[in-house]
Amino acid sequence: MEYQPRRKGKEKAPSSPSVDNPFISQYRPPPGETEEERIRRARAAQDAQRVSKEIDESLLETKKYLDRRRRGLRLLLLGQAEAGKSTVLKNFQLAFTPSLFQRERMLWKTIIQLNLIHAVKIILDTLSTPESPGSPTDSDSTLPPSPIFTSSALSRKHRRLHLSLSPLLSVETNVNKLLSSSRPDSRDVCVRAGSSWKSKLGFQDSARYSTDSEQGLSSAQAAAMSDLTRMLEASSDDLMALWADLEVRTMLASRSGGKFIQNHPGFHFLHDIPRITSPVYVPTDSDIVRARVRTVGVEEHHLVGETDSQKGSDFYITDVGGARNLRSSWVPFFDDGNASLVVAEGHVAHTKINLAQAILFLAPLSFNQMLDEDRRVNRLEDSLMIWRGICSNALLANCILIIFFNKRDLLENTLESGVLVNTYVSSYDGPNDAAHVTKYFKDRFKSYFKKLSPKPRPFISYSTSAIDTRAMKALILVVHDGIVRNNLANSDIL
Ligand SMILES: Nc1nc2c(ncn2[C@@H]2O[C@H](COP(=O)(O)OP(=O)(O)OP(=O)(O)O)[C@@H](O)[C@H]2O)c(=O)[nH]1
Numbered sequence: 174m175e176y177q178p179r180r181k182g183k184e185k186a187p188s189s190p191s192v193d194n195p196f197i198s199q200y201r202p203p204p205g206e207t208e209e210e211r212i213r214r215a216r217a218a219q220d221a222q223r224v225s226k227e228i229d230e231s232l233l234e235t236k237k238y239l240d241r242r243r244r245g246l247r248l249l250l251l252g253q254a255e256a257g258k259s260t261v262l263k264n265f266q267l268a269f270t271p272s273l274f275q276r277e278r279m280l281w282k283t284i285i286q287l288n289l290i291h292a293v294k295i296i297l298d299t300l301s302t303p304e305s306p307g308s309p310t311d312s313d314s315t316l317p318p319s320p321i322f323t324s325s326a327l328s329r330k331h332r333r334l335h336l337s338l339s340p341l342l343s344v345e346t347n348v349n350k351l352l353s354s355s356r357p358d359s360r361d362v363c364v365r366a367g368s369s370w371k372s373k374l375g376f377q378d379s380a381r382y383s384t385d386s387e388q389g390l391s392s393a394q395a396a397a398m399s400d401l402t403r404m405l406e407a408s409s410d411d412l413m414a415l416w417a418d419l420e421v422r423t424m425l426a427s428r429s430g431g432k433f434i435q436n437h438p439g440f441h442f443l444h445d446i447p448r449i450t451s452p453v454y455v456p457t458d459s460d461i462v463r464a465r466v467r468t469v470g471v472e473e474h475h476l477v478g479e480t481d482s483q484k485g486s487d488f489y490i491t492d493v494g495g496a497r498n499l500r501s502s503w504v505p506f507f508d509d510g511n512a513s514l515v516v517a518e519g520h521v522a523h524t525k526i527n528l529a530q531a532i533l534f535l536a537p538l539s540f541n542q543m544l545d546e547d548r549r550v551n552r553l554e555d556s557l558m559i560w561r562g563i564c565s566n567a568l569l570a571n572c573i574l575i576i577f578f579n580k581r582d583l584l585e586n587t588l589e590s591g592v593l594v595n596t597y598v599s600s601y602d603g604p605n606d607a608a609h610v611t612k613y614f615k616d617r618f619k620s621y622f623k624k625l626s627p628k629p630r631p632f633i634s635y636s637t638s639a640i641d642t643r644a645m646k647a648l649i650l651v652v653h654d655g656i657v658r659n660n661l662a663n664s665d666i667l
Pocket residue numbers: 252253254255256257258259260261438439462463464465466467468469493494495496535579580581582583637638639640
């Protein structure tokens with residue numbers, strides 16, 4: 174869409190003389206005008222002029238805004254649910270806007286508390302459901318089973334723990350309701366990023382929020398959050414007893430093939446119960462990148478660089494929800510139709526203006542896991558399917574594509590625990606270690622890339638662990654520099 178500046182009200186259009194200008198002729202004095210009519214006409218003309226000026230200013234603002242967007246770095250994060258897109262975004266914020274990240278730190282406290290309680294809920298649900306012979310035992314069983322409390326396998330101690338932790342679960346439900354504009358998702362962690370949860374947690378704007386402030390909260394929200402902190406502190410001993418219980422661990426391991434505990438977002442916080450349940454708990458950077466908030470829809474984040482080397486630089490990072498039912502919101506990035514997209518700050522821009530310079534595709538090598546939303550679909554096959562669509566898309570032909578083979582730490586844990594890749598991928602006959610396995614899958618992604626790209630472009634891939642903030646910071650600087658200078662050559666860094 175080309176921007177055409179509007180002509181000022183007083184300027185004459187070259188092809189039509191002012192006598193024909195309906196705007197001017199409308200406010201010309203009619204013959205025999207009374208004083209009252211003259212005042213009314215003058216007022217109407219003034220109003221019309223004011224509106225015209227406002228429209229001009231707004232168009233100018235929009236033009237400035239779009240020019241700024243064009244000059245900034247525009248990055249699109251894609252990949253399936255739980256691939257680590259939002260975690261990579263947090264790493265960008267840490268690298269380029271550290272003081273904003275610092276100001277938002279306390280917002281994550283509630284999310285992390287909810288993540289911890291969600292993990293406890295999964296444990297209690299699992300314990301209270303009898304194991305049926307046909308129930309899935311694979312490592313990715315993240316769906317909590319139905320909460321029928323038959324408890325034959327539970328001892329008196331477990332029942333007491335279940336009972337004493339129940340009020341905590343109710344408080345979690347209340348906080349979830351306050352934070353989510355839609356029905357909370359029982360499958361996953363609580364709040365939805367698209368529902369402006371940060372403002373619901375009291376973050377009014379970057380300048381006004383302070384770590385101890387609750388001024389932006391309604392009294393109901395503030396009460397629910399302090400209830401949450403109080404209940405967690407009171408339940409700390411029971412939480413520790415539950416997590417330390419060997420019988421509980423054994424039962425969880427047998428229900429999940431022994432692996433899903435360490436992989437499920439939220440379970441990580443069980444290792445830190447005393448710290449997180451403390452009333453003076455302050456989340457660390459590592460806690461924040463571990464915190465899980467499901468993204469719904471498309472969110473554009475505008476970062477303005479704060480560090481010396483990036484001061485004032487604009488970054489427009491678009492994060493999307495990766496679950497299958499949310500992928501329709503990706504269409505504006507793949508389809509050259511006339512669709513418009515509402516972008517930040519209330520401006521509406523044509524999709525072409527939104528085209529990213531680079532796509533960061535997150536592909537965890539979760540070869541032994543199925544999608545939560547369709548237990549018949551292997552996660553890695555799903556990633557390959559999305560990747561093929563991105564590579565072959567003509568609209569994205571000039572876009573730099575970068576893959577992060579994410580969750581390297583989990584891949585290493587899985588392989589070290591003895592899971593054989595060959596059991597899941599029969600064509601794999603290499604050594605069962607992370608380097609060889611990563612190379613094998615990288616070659617598969619690369620061959621689709623070469624075959625399907627509308628024109629030749631470099632294949633750029635990195636093996637990442639997005640929870641490793643230090644390594645991510647170094648990588649983000651390399652990637653940013655490469656995009657800006659357009660010098661990301663074929664890269665096989667692993
Ligand atoms: N262990 C480990 N966990 C990771 C890694 N990257 C992300 N995570 C965790 O995985 C969970 C999901 O990550 P997100 O960034 O929320 O995933 P997403 O791609 O944004 O998912 P959607 O918003 O549902 O599309 C979070 O709890 C992260 O902390 C990683 O490299 N290793």
